[in-house]
Amino acid sequence: MTIGIHRPTQLVINRAAIYHNIATEKSRLKPGVELFQVVKANGYGHGIVEVATVAERAGATGFCVAILDEALTLRDAGFKQPILVLGITEPQYADLMATNRISATVGSIDWLKEAANYLTGDNQLAVHIALDTGMGRIGFQYPEELRTATEYLESSSQFNFEGIFTHFSKADAADTAYFQHQLARWQAFMAVLPVRPKYVHVSNSATSLWHDACNGNMIRYGVAAYGLNPSGVELTPPFELQPAMSLTTKMVFVKKLPKGYSVSYGATYTAQQDEWVATLPIGYADGYERRLQGFHVLVDANYCDIIGRVCMDQLMIRLPHEYPVGTEVTMIGEDHGKTISLQDVADYCGTIHYEIACGFTERLNRTYIN
Ligand SMILES: *Cc1c(COP(=O)(O)O)cnc(C)c1O
Numbered sequence: 001m002t003i004g005i006h007r008p009t010q011l012v013i014n015r016a017a018i019y020h021n022i023a024t025e026k027s028r029l030k031p032g033v034e035l036f037q038v039v040k041a042n043g044y045g046h047g048i049v050e051v052a053t054v055a056e057r058a059g060a061t062g063f064c065v066a067i068l069d070e071a072l073t074l075r076d077a078g079f080k081q082p083i084l085v086l087g088i089t090e091p092q093y094a095d096l097m098a099t100n101r102i103s104a105t106v107g108s109i110d111w112l113k114e115a116a117n118y119l120t121g122d123n124q125l126a127v128h129i130a131l132d133t134g135m136g137r138i139g140f141q142y143p144e145e146l147r148t149a150t151e152y153l154e155s156s157s158q159f160n161f162e163g164i165f166t167h168f169s170k171a172d173a174a175d176t177a178y179f180q181h182q183l184a185r186w187q188a189f190m191a192v193l194p195v196r197p198k199y200v201h202v203s204n205s206a207t208s209l210w211h212d213a214c215n216g217n218m219i220r221y222g223v224a225a226y227g228l229n230p231s232g233v234e235l236t237p238p239f240e241l242q243p244a245m246s247l248t249t250k251m252v253f254v255k256k257l258p259k260g261y262s263v264s265y266g267a268t269y270t271a272q273q274d275e276w277v278a279t280l281p282i283g284y285a286d287g288y289e290r291r292l293q294g295f296h297v298l299v300d301a302n303y304c305d306i307i308g309r310v311c312m313d314q315l316m317i318r319l320p321h322e323y324p325v326g327t328e329v330t331m332i333g334e335d336h337g338k339t340i341s342l343q344d345v346a347d348y349c350g351t352i353h354y355e356i357a358c359g360f361t362e363r364l365n366r367t368y369i370n
Pocket of ligand 1 (some may be wrong): 220230
């Protein structure tokens with residue numbers, strides 16, 4: 001895909017914020033607990049290789065990704081640490097994973113038996129057993145199945161039983177009843193586990209921030225590294241998370257719109273009086289959603305409304321008075337003490353900041369500071 005490097009719109013990623021968010025969490029962990037940084041979906045939109053580089057410096061000793069290709073991207077970039085693919089990879093890629101020392105998530109015996117057919121020579125595949133304690137997504141559902149799987153793994157030299165894990169669906173909620181229910185199911189699984197593998201892990205960001213007593217010996221630290229509160233606004237993190245992502249642009253066209261004139265597709269906005277309007281070079285093709293019509297941006301510490309429909313590549317804002325072409329606009333981030341957070345954008349869109357962050361497309365140039 002083409003990256004827009006010759007336009008003033010950019011995602012600015014503050015490496016120091018990512019460093020702070022990881023190093024601080026790392027310092028809170030009990031001795032011996034490792035932090036694997038989750039860098040799936042291009043590092044939640046922040047850039048997979050750049051985030052992994054900062055994470056390594058900040059104390060991450062491994063990485064988690066969602067799909068095999070993301071793991072291969074890290075290997076191509078030279079990362080030597082353990083990498084766990086959190087999703088189910090098709091068994092036919094078992095040999096490719098083993099060759100690249102990439103660990104696979106396993107949720108069924110059938111998967112293991114099929115993968116065994118693809119492993120060549122002495123290639124041994126490291127696997128993490130996923131347990132479904134109530135997320136209902138992937139993993140073994142019953143302790144008897146876990147027992148069968150561990151017996152199979154013990155009898156096979158083609159696999160290295162490297163880890164076991166589960167995933168909580170409500171670790172970010174003030175009401176902990178469902179979390180406790182999942183924890184009890186996890187403990188029932190642990191009771192039948194004959195040997196503990198190297199990594200026993202249950203914690204995403206929310207679990208480690210608010211339920212760290214059950215961390216095991218590794219955490220899968222994701223969204224909090226990017227400075228985003230996993231619970232949105234419901235719970236307060238135990239330390240200050242610093243948002244790493246800003247989105248800025250510049251006005252490329254400014255005009256006085258006469259009273260009664262309309263703006264953008266569908267002519268949904270009509271000026272009630274003469275007003276100053278600027279056009280910004282960003283649109284929904286960049287991941288700045290069409291639903292953001294009526295939201296605002298920051299110009300010179302003033303909140304300015306987005307008027308009319310957001311187009312694919314451009315949008316219009318109403319100014320308090322005339323500004324010159326080239327004036328800086330903050331769409332996400334801070335401008336002289338005023339802020340627009342990813343949370344604000346997500347709230348307006350009726351979604352979560354995760355979706356907004358990873359929804360920014362490749363066309364947006366990412367620049368790195370600090
Ligand atoms: C994405 C993911 C994580 C990271 O979650 P955050 O909420 O971003 O910390 C951890 N574990 C699994 C299985 C995941 O899919």
